[in-house]
Amino acid sequence: MNIGRQKVADESNYIDVGRKSLVHDPVEGDDTKITLVRALGSLVWDDKGKEYLDCTSQAWSNNLGANDPRVIDAAIAQMREITHARPNFNTLPLLELTARLRDIAPGDLTRIGYCLHGSLAVEMAIKLAFRNKPGRHNLIVLQDAYHGRSITTMAASWPHPNNPFLSIQPRFVRVPHPDPYRPRLDFDVETDSKLCLQLLEDTIQRGVDGGVAAIMLEPIMGNGGHIVLPRSFLAGIRDICDRYDIVLIWDEIQSCFGRTGAMFASDYYGIVPDIMTFGKGVGGGFPLAGIMASEKLAGFQSGEDALTFGQFPVAMAAAVATLDAIISDNLCDNARKLGNYATQRLHELAARHPLIGDIRGPGLFVSFELVKDRATKEPACRAAGEVYKRGLKRGVLYGESRYAGLGNLIKVKPPLDCTLQQMSHALDVLDGVLGSIEADGIA
Ligand SMILES: Cc1ncc(COP(=O)(O)O)c(C=O)c1O
Numbered sequence: 001m002n003i004g005r006q007k008v009a010d011e012s013n014y015i016d017v018g019r020k021s022l023v024h025d026p027v028e029g030d031d032t033k034i035t036l037v038r039a040l041g042s043l044v045w046d047d048k049g050k051e052y053l054d055c056t057s058q059a060w061s062n063n064l065g066a067n068d069p070r071v072i073d074a075a076i077a078q079m080r081e082i083t084h085a086r087p088n089f090n091t092l093p094l095l096e097l098t099a100r101l102r103d104i105a106p107g108d109l110t111r112i113g114y115c116l117h118g119s120l121a122v123e124m125a126i127k128l129a130f131r132n133k134p135g136r137h138n139l140i141v142l143q144d145a146y147h148g149r150s151i152t153t154m155a156a157s158w159p160h161p162n163n164p165f166l167s168i169q170p171r172f173v174r175v176p177h178p179d180p181y182r183p184r185l186d187f188d189v190e191t192d193s194k195l196c197l198q199l200l201e202d203t204i205q206r207g208v209d210g211g212v213a214a215i216m217l218e219p220i221m222g223n224g225g226h227i228v229l230p231r232s233f234l235a236g237i238r239d240i241c242d243r244y245d246i247v248l249i250w251d252e253i254q255s256c257f258g259r260t261g262a263m264f265a266s267d268y269y270g271i272v273p274d275i276m277t278f279g280k281g282v283g284g285g286f287p288l289a290g291i292m293a294s295e296k297l298a299g300f301q302s303g304e305d306a307l308t309f310g311q312f313p314v315a316m317a318a319a320v321a322t323l324d325a326i327i328s329d330n331l332c333d334n335a336r337k338l339g340n341y342a343t344q345r346l347h348e349l350a351a352r353h354p355l356i357g358d359i360r361g362p363g364l365f366v367s368f369e370l371v372k373d374r375a376t377k378e379p380a381c382r383a384a385g386e387v388y389k390r391g392l393k394r395g396v397l398y399g400e401s402r403y404a405g406l407g408n409l410i411k412v413k414p415p416l417d418c419t420l421q422q423m424s425h426a427l428d429v430l431d432g433v434l435g436s437i438e439a440d441g442i443a
Helices: 069-081 092-104 118-132 151-155 189-207 231-244 265-269 313-328 331-352 381-393 420-439
Strands: 036-040 043-046 051-054 111-115 138-142 173-175 212-217 247-251 275-278 289-293 356-360 366-373 409-412
Touching: 051 420, 069 313, 092 111, 092 313, 111 118, 118 138, 118 151, 118 212, 118 247, 118 275, 118 289, 138 189, 173 189, 189 231, 212 231, 231 247, 231 265, 313 331, 331 356, 331 366, 331 420, 366 381, 381 409, 381 420, 409 420
Parallel strands: 138 173, 138 212, 212 247, 247 275
Antiparallel strands: 036 043, 043 051, 111 289, 275 289, 356 366, 366 409
C-alpha cells in the first residue's frame, strides 16, 4: 500500500545567541531540549543532575560507550604531542589508524581517505567515483536515501521538505528500492527486489542522459526509515555495477564498526562495494570520517582532496583506541547478542501493544514502527513523538525519526557495550510508555 511518505520536520545545529544565553533554562515551548553535561558508557546526565539511559548513542555515533577511559587517555596523550598537521604530512596516529583499518577492511578496500564529517566523506566518495569515470555525469541514489547535510549530500538524499537549496543543488537520479515492510502491489519482498533491479537497469539504459559514474546506497537505510535492504537487491546492484562498469558506493556511516553485529554491513551481507564511507562510531566521540576504496580505483591527484583539518591527530588517536576496544571487548558479538535480546523482547511487547507494527534489526540497528492499524500500516506519528517525550521523563532517551521516513519509527540503539540489564530496563520502560500512550488513545 502506498501511504505517501511525509518527510517530517527537522532538527538543526544552528543555535542563536539568545538561545545560548538560556542554557540553564528550558527553551520556551520545548522541554525536550535538555542540556547534557556528562556522559559515561550508555548513560548521560543533564544540568539538573538527572540521569538518562541513552538509546540514541548520540546520533548513533557512540558505538563504544561514551567517554571510555581508553579513548580519553589516548586523546589526551595525543594532545600533549601534536594536535594539528597539514594534510601533506604524516602523523603517527594517521599511520596507526590506516594500518588498523587496512587490517579489517572488507575485500580490497584498502585505500583510505579521511575527513571530519560523514557528509564530507560522502562527497569524497562521489569525487573519487567521478574521478575514475571521466565523461560520465550521472550518479544514481535510492529514493529514501540519506547521505548528509552538505549541499551535495542533501541532493543525494530523499527529497527534503521545503528544501531552500534546490536552485544550487547538483542533480542526482533517484530510483526506487524495496521495502520489506511495505512492498509494492502486495508483492513479496523478493519480487519487489527484482522489480526494483529491473527499474534500475531501465534507468541506466534509457533514463539518463550520458553515462552513470556511480550508484550510491546505504545497505541499511538509516535516516530514511531503517529499511533493511534485502541481500538479493544488494547482490543484484553489485552485478549491475560490474556489468555496466559503474562504481558502487556503500555509505556505511551509520552501519560501520559493529552496529549491525558485524564490523561492516559489507561483512554482514558478504558483498564488497568499490568505495565505502565510514564515520560516526569510528572516533569514540571525536569527529572523524572517511572512505575505504578499492585498490582497483585510481586515487586523487594533488589538490583534488585536501582539507585543512582533513586529518585531526587527536580524533585519529581516539579512533585507534576505539577500534582496539571494539575488537578486544568483542563488541560485534555483544551487538548481535543484545540486538537479538532486544528484538525478541520487542516481539513479546508487540503481543500486548497493537501500536507496534514492525520490528527490525540486525545487531543493535534496532527499531520498530508504530502504526494506527496493523492491516493498513498507517503511521502513528503522534504516538512516536509521545514515546520520546514520555521516555525522557522516565529517564530513557529513545531515538525518534523526526526528519525522515514516515516519522513513526522508534530506534533503540544504545552503545554496543550497553549491558543486558540496561537494555532490559530500556524495554521495561518502553512497555510502560506504550501502555500509557495506548491508554490515552494517542496514535
Ligand atoms: C548514512 C549516512 N550518511 C551520511 C551521514 C552524514 O554524516 P554527518 O552528519 O557526520 O555529516 C549520516 C548521518 O546521519 C548518515 O547516517
